[in-house]
Amino acid sequence: MFGETERRQLCAAICLIDENRVAGTAFTQCEHTRTVDMRSYAWAMNGMRMVVTQARDDDSGLLRCMEEIEVLGEAAQPSGTKLTHSEACRAGTLGKKIEPEPELRLAEPGACGQKAPEMGTVDSARSAMPSAEQVTMPKVAPDSSTIYTSHGVPMNSLPRIVVDAANLRQRIDGFGASITEATADLWAHVVAEPDQMIRDLFDPVEGIGLSMLRQPIGPSDHVTRPYSFVRRWPDRRLRSLQFGPEEQRILPMLLAAQAASLQGAEQGDGRPLDARLDTSRTVMRAAAQDITRNAQRDAAPQQRQGLRTIASPWSAPWWMKTNLSVLGQNRKWPHRVGRLRRSYYDAYARYLTAFVRLYRDYGLDVFGLTPVNEPDNAQAIWPSMAMSPEEQAAFIADHLAPRLHAEGLDEVNIMGWDHNYSTERYPDGAFVKKLYAHDDALRAVAGSAWHYYGGASSTMSRIHERWPSKGIWVTEASGGDWGPRNWEAALLRMSSRVIAMLRNWAQCVVLWNVALDTSGGPDYYYLRHDRQHSHNRGLLTVDRMNGSVTKNADYYVIGHFSRFVPIGSQCVGSAASRDMPHVQHVAFLTPDNRLVLVANNSDAAPRRIAVQDGDTLRPVELPPRSLSTLVWER
Incomplete structure (x- = not known):
């Protein structure tokens, strides 16, 4: 990056700076020395941390995987301090040589015969935040036009991302994915190092610190086999309701994740959580609650919240539905769509509330609850159920909300819709608009x-403009061979979409499966009804042959947010120069008063930019085909 002349000039500028006064970085004395005014170089170190994930140019894997690199260049000096062109060129820091990481193993590809769902457009340019053309760019210090980067480029001439920490937007409630029954089965029976997998996902120090899970209530499309929570039918009073499949197959992994997120997985006698939980459900619940309480007591304040969950059913029990099937349709009678019978509205509300109570009994935080997953996608492959806005409004207002209140669960957030930005029947958020037209709902x-599978994320901004007091959460976004494929497309396109979600008022972003195997399974319903694997992709891919785990691009995309943007952060305003078409970005203010900027560069060339925070400019180089997170003290 630096020529020999620049290196000599740079060394001359910094060799007299005391190593303890410049972020603890040691510099080597050299013969090119001269007297330097220390005040002129007080900004020599950028004061910014930068973590980068970068795709290989041949799309065979990732070149960098959340690698922390040195931010080269200087921050603009305070007002009134002048430097000449030559002096400015001498300021800065020498970059460390960065060795590329070894190539990651690519999951076995499979032929994709599944029709791709309509994908949301990458609409960050139409986001709710203003662009540079819509705002007045703040002025930096009066003399900062004389500041030059180590490349001899005037800093003020660089394209800028202006972060406005005073423009507080939505609160962040978490980032994560879903522990489906398929994921839990792989973790329990296939993964060679299950404890390491948990740490990589949920530990806020050793891993990426996922903080939000969306958990299916009953079977989803990713299960090893069908199961039910109600043993008898019809059972209007739910006397045979029991959650054995959830407790035996899914909750052990969920509790291990909770303990890791609280940094309490090694509490007690030092054994991993799953080894310490008795098979007795009563003992298991008590142990989980004790571990959660102890971890919350001992964890640092910013890490005490642990995991949050959003619970979502794919279908009501089959006997509650009009088509008497857990599926949304039967291929022999496609006109007969499965809907919730009105006579079972109260029973279904008690069914959902009982699931919430189960999680609470295990010490888990149920943050949200949706009436049904994808109410406009009742089909014949996996469990699903249709629900109109009018039906959902009546169910929520007259049954679900009163039942939660009766159980002392008013703090659980009821979330309507739980489907795409647009569907053919409900374009541009029409379902939510109709739902909100009912005052009680x-x-x-x-x-x-x-x-995110259809429409544009800007729909959420239009909903927010009309109902600003109502929250907005993105609860599912999956990768796969039908969409953004590993590696480059997944890294760049998925990160662009996540950035667009957050710029359009999303308070959380939850991807789909935490882990699947190399065929996109376990996927019982796909094989049974579609005669092919799902071709979905989890954050992780598990090799059934040897139990090894590959971290996919999706893992790093969500990790660039979850690791640095904790619960309680707020999205803040940011605007970019008009000459950065290949760079998307979003900014946050964390509870400990740090600023976080997440930006991707989809161009094949590096992009030199300046990040402006108040009167301070910091030059940054975004590597080609990369996703970067930058963190600095406010």
Whole structure:
């Protein structure tokens, strides 16, 4: 990056700076020395931490995987301090040589015969935040136009991302994915190092610190086999309701994740959590609650919240539905769509509330609840159930909200919709608009949940403009061979979409499966009804042959947010120069008063930019085909 002349000039500028006064970095004395005014170089170190994930140019894997690199260049000096062109060129820091990481193992590809769902457009340019053309760019210190980067480029001439920490937007409630029954089965029976997998996902120090899970209530499309929570039918009073499949197959992994997120997995006698939980459900619940309480007591304040969950059913029990099937349709009678029978509205509300109570009994935080997953996608492959806005409004206002209140669960956020930005029947958020037209339902819901498979994320901004007091959460976004494929496409396209979600008022972003195998399974319903594997992709891919785990691009995309943007952070305003078409970005203010900027560069060339925070400019180089997170003290 530096020529020999620049290196000599740079060395001359910094060799007299005391190593303890410049972020603890040691510099070597050299013969090119001269007297330097220390005040002129007080900004020699950038004061910014930068973590980068970068795709290989041949799309065979990742070149860098959340690698922390040195931020080269200087921050603009305070007002009134002048430097000449030559002096400015001498300021800065020498970059460390960065060795590329070894190539990651690529998951076995499979032929994709599945029709791709309509994908949301990458619409960050139409986000709710203003662009540079819509705002006045703040002025930096009066003399900063004389500041030059180590490349001899005037800093003020660089394209800028201006972070406005005073423009507080939505609160962040978490980032994560879903521990489906398929994921839990792989973790329990296939993964060679299950404890390490948990740490990589949920530990806020050793891993990426996932903080939000969306958990299916009953079977989803990713299960090893069908199961039910109600043994008898019809059972209007739910006397045969028991959650054995959830407790035996899914909760052990969920509790291990909770302990890791609280940094309490080694509490007690030092054994991993799953080894310490008795098979007795009563003992298991008590142990989980004790571990959660102890971990919350001992964890640092910013790490005490642990995991949050959003619970979502794919279908009501089959006997509650009009088509008498857990599926949304039967291929022999496609006109007969499965809907919730009105006579079972109260039973279904008690069914959902009982699941929430189960998680609470295990010490888990149920943050949100949706009436049904994808109510406009009742089909014949996996469990699903249709629900109109009018049906959902009546169910929420008259049954679900009163039942939660009766159980002392008013703090659980009821989220309407839980489907795409647009569907053919409900374009541009029409379902939510109709749902909110019912006053009782509007009062009962905390907001709306969204998926990214169709339409544009700007729909969420239009909903926010009309109902600013209602929350917005993105609860599902999956990768796979039908969409953004590993590696480059997944890294760049998925990160662009996540950035667009957050710029359009999303308070959380939850991807789909935490882990799947190399075929996109376990996927019982796909094989049974579609005669092919799902071709979905989890954050992790598990090799059934040897139990090894590959971290996919999706893992790093969500990790660039979850690791640095804790619960309680707020999205803040940011605007970019108009000459950065290949760079998307979003900024946050954390509870400990740090600023975080997440930016991707989809161009094949590096992009030199300046990040402006108040009167300070910091030059940054975004590597080609990369996703970067930058963190600095406010």
